[in-house]
Each structure stands twice: as structure tokens, then as C-alpha cells.
Amino acid sequence: MGPTAGIGFKPEHIEEAVASPAAGLWFEVHAENYMVGGGPRLAMLEAIREARPLSVHGVGLSLGGEERVDREHLSRFKQLIDRFEPFLVSEHLAWSRIDDICLPDLLPVPRTRDALECILRNIDETQTALGRKILIENPSHYIPFAEHEWSEPDFLAEIVRRTGCGLLVDVNNVYVSANNLDYCPYTYLDSMPLGAIGEIHIAGHRPDVARGEALLIDSHDAPVAAGVWALLEHLLRRRGAAPVLLERDGAVPPFADLEAERDRAANILNEPRDYANAI
């Protein structure tokens, strides 16, 4: 079986998730939600891992931070990876930690030479500690920076070239960022180093209450938008199949609804396509 489609695991779906007969279904979890001593959370993750392949997605390593990766946090990350043996491990082109503050968000990295050096160092330290390659995800953007010295695809390509990491392309983030910062999402995708893409995320977004469609928010609380499905199909035509993950973190519907949305991604993956442009 080639690459298949997965669902971001929500604890309220544990029973249906374990019992689902869907072919090729896999799950992804946020690493930090399971970095606890023990108890029901880890028991649930054991059950998921026993039933299905697992992907672990970090949100707190702050790889784009000026500071080095926190050794204690990295050690907890490694313990989780060693215990659950995920088939994919990913993090973000973002930062969240400065001094003693860890903001619960994926904050924007100015694509400068200084920032590149820090990111290369942090990814290298992470991959060395984990003893494996990680995938780096493009975050959503809400504000422009005059300081950028690279486009995001070129910056990511440089990171891939110098660290050997792979990429996780979130096409919803591409859609949201392109809308907010006024660039073409197709040109963005076409500029990506396609061979490095090891996973694709899809999710829903919503318009900002005050500014409407001019400012989209990567809210993960709605079904995947038509424009995002179109980007997914475009990327898969260009890249060829890669694991696709449906994320949903707010207004979480019944598992069957997520499964139906995930099946749509699985069907796109299964479509015979002309791979003339694929890697």
C-alpha cells in the first residue's frame, strides 16, 4: 500500500478510532499533550499505537528560536518517540520560547541569515538527539516582515539542503498565508523542494471577525475549504503521493464526519494520475 490518509487524534474519539476498519488509517498526535508522567493519556496513546501507525507532531521545540533547543524538553520528546516509535516525526518553522516564557503558539520567523543559523543548529541538535530525520512544517502567516531575505520555499529548501530534514507541507497554511500576505499559493507550492516533502496537512480555517476574508485564521475548527482541497490535488499531482493528515482541533465533530473527510483525501491519493510532473 502506498501513502495513505490519517486523522489528528482527539481523545473523545478513542473508541471509534481504535475500532475503525478504514484501510490505511493512521493517527497523529501533538507530542506535548503526551509528555506526562503516566495515567489515562498515555494509556490512550498506547491503545492508538497498538491499533494504527502513529505520527508525532511537536509544537514546542521552538526550532526557530534564537535560543538553543531546551535539553529537558528535547529529552522528553525523545522518550516519547522511543516509546511509541512513530513512522513520522515533525515540528515547525516557528519559535515559541524566549527567556523563561513558552508561548502556546507558532510564532513567525524572520527569514534572515541569523535566523537560518539558529534553525540549522536547532534542527541538527534535534535530529542528532532523536537519531532520525524530522519533517519541518510551514506555519500560517498573519503579518509581513520587511526583513525576509528568502522566500519561504527557498528558505525551507536551504534548511533541507543543510540539515537533511524533510518537509511537512500544510496546504491550509499555504492557503491562509497566501490570502493574508497576498501571494499565489500555486506558485508557492511549485517552488517547494518537492522531493523533501514527507507529509501533507489539510485543515479548516475561518475569517477574522473584524476583517473578514482579508484575514484568515488557521483555526482548525471547520471542514477543509474547497480552495485547500484544490491545493492538495495540485500538490499531489506535482509531488506524487505522500501521507495526508486531516487536522481538527476546534468544534470537533463526530468521528464519522472526520472519517468521511479523511476518506476524501484517501480517494484523492488513490486516484490514478499522470505523474509526468511528479518527482
Added chain:
Amino acid sequence: MRSSLSTFQRAFASAIVSGAPSDFDRSPGFAIYRNTSAVAAIEALAAGYPATRAIVGELDFRQLARAYFRSDPPATPILAYYGEGFADWLDWRPDASHPSYLPDVARIDRLQLESHLAADPDEVDLLAPADISDDEWTRVAAVLRPAARFRWFDRPTPSIWLASRASCAPDQITPDWKPEGILLTRPGGAVDACVLNRMEFELLEAFVANETVGDAAIAIAKRRPSGDIGAAFRRLLSSGAIHGFRRKEQY
């Protein structure tokens, strides 16, 4: 040059945490970063402090949580642990509209969270009560489960907390106004809680101090001759707080 990146990141984080207008607000999208961080921290705190939330109400709790985020933003990316100092913070920020026992309710919420997230007990060979002869108890120490948490209060905050946990409205909670302890354990998947009397609390304290069961029982019974030390011990046994027993020579 590196310092320019840290200067930017420090200013960006400061603008998010303070909530005060900054140069970053020239971009309307900056509000998304500010909101996302605050909302995620508030939701994490709300998840960890359910009884505190029930007592002050959702709206008041969100205001408290927002103020707490401004004062004490998360220091770890593991949000489940966020709010370690919340009860102390409530102590020095008394609000006349909140009951004076609110910080202690928050302390018990925190104990519940710690119990919920604590490690599972090691699978080691421990003795069960049936393995211990009557004359051996002065040479045997109790091993508590990692999820066991207990604390003494000079008010009936444990009863108030338990009533709140059982969804009683704050004005329906009428405890006996006397000191109480609380014990939280996780013998199965969920956290169990019960009120402790002073004798039970002192026994648990002695177990943590690695006194033998017999020595602790004799000392406490002498201090509190009107109490029933046997009943206190049996209640702790049935609570699930004790993982097992070890002969002292095994240490």
C-alpha cells in the same frame, strides 16, 4: 547580529504577553498571535482548575485567567502543567466578590491535576497486608502510589471542593466549618478523592517520611487517644493511595 533576532523575539513575546499596544500592531494580523497565545493559556488553565472555575463562573474565571497569563505566562510547552502558581497568585490578589477559600480550592484542583498526570506505579514486588504478620508492622513501611496527593486545610475546603466537583451550586454548599484534609488517588484510570480526618492525614505524612506503619500508628494513637488508628489505617488501605508495603531491611 544574533542579538537582533533575540531582540525581535523578546519584543514580540513581550507585546503578546502584556497585551499593550506595540509597533507590531501596525499589522492587523498581530492580534491573531496575541489572541492565540492568550486563549490557549486560558483554556489550559480552565482545564486544570474546574472547581475554581465552577465557583467563580466562566466569565470571571476567564478574566482571572487572562490576568494570570499576563502575570505568569507558561514556562513550559507542556500546557497541561500550566498554572502551577495559580493558587498562590490568587492568594495575593484577593477579590471581595470571591469566597476567601478560593485559593485553597485552586490548590486542590492542582492536586487533582498532578494526580491525573502522575506516573503509573512501578511494577515491583511489594507486600500486601495479608503477607505481613502482626508483629512485623513495626518493620514495614508503606509505599504510596505516585498519583497519591494529600494536604491539610484549616477550613472545610475539601468538602467544598468535593461538592463543587459533584456540580453543587456554590450557594448550596454548607459544610461543617472545621479543618479537613483531602486525599486524591488514581487507583484505576480516574482520580478518586476523599476527605481525611487528622489521624488519616498524619498517617500519610508519616508514610511519606518513611516511618514504619507500626511506629507511625503507635505515635499517632498516643497523640490522639480519642481517635481510632485502626479505622484510619483501614480507610487508607481501601482508598488506593497505598501501592504496597516494604520491609525496612529492604531499603
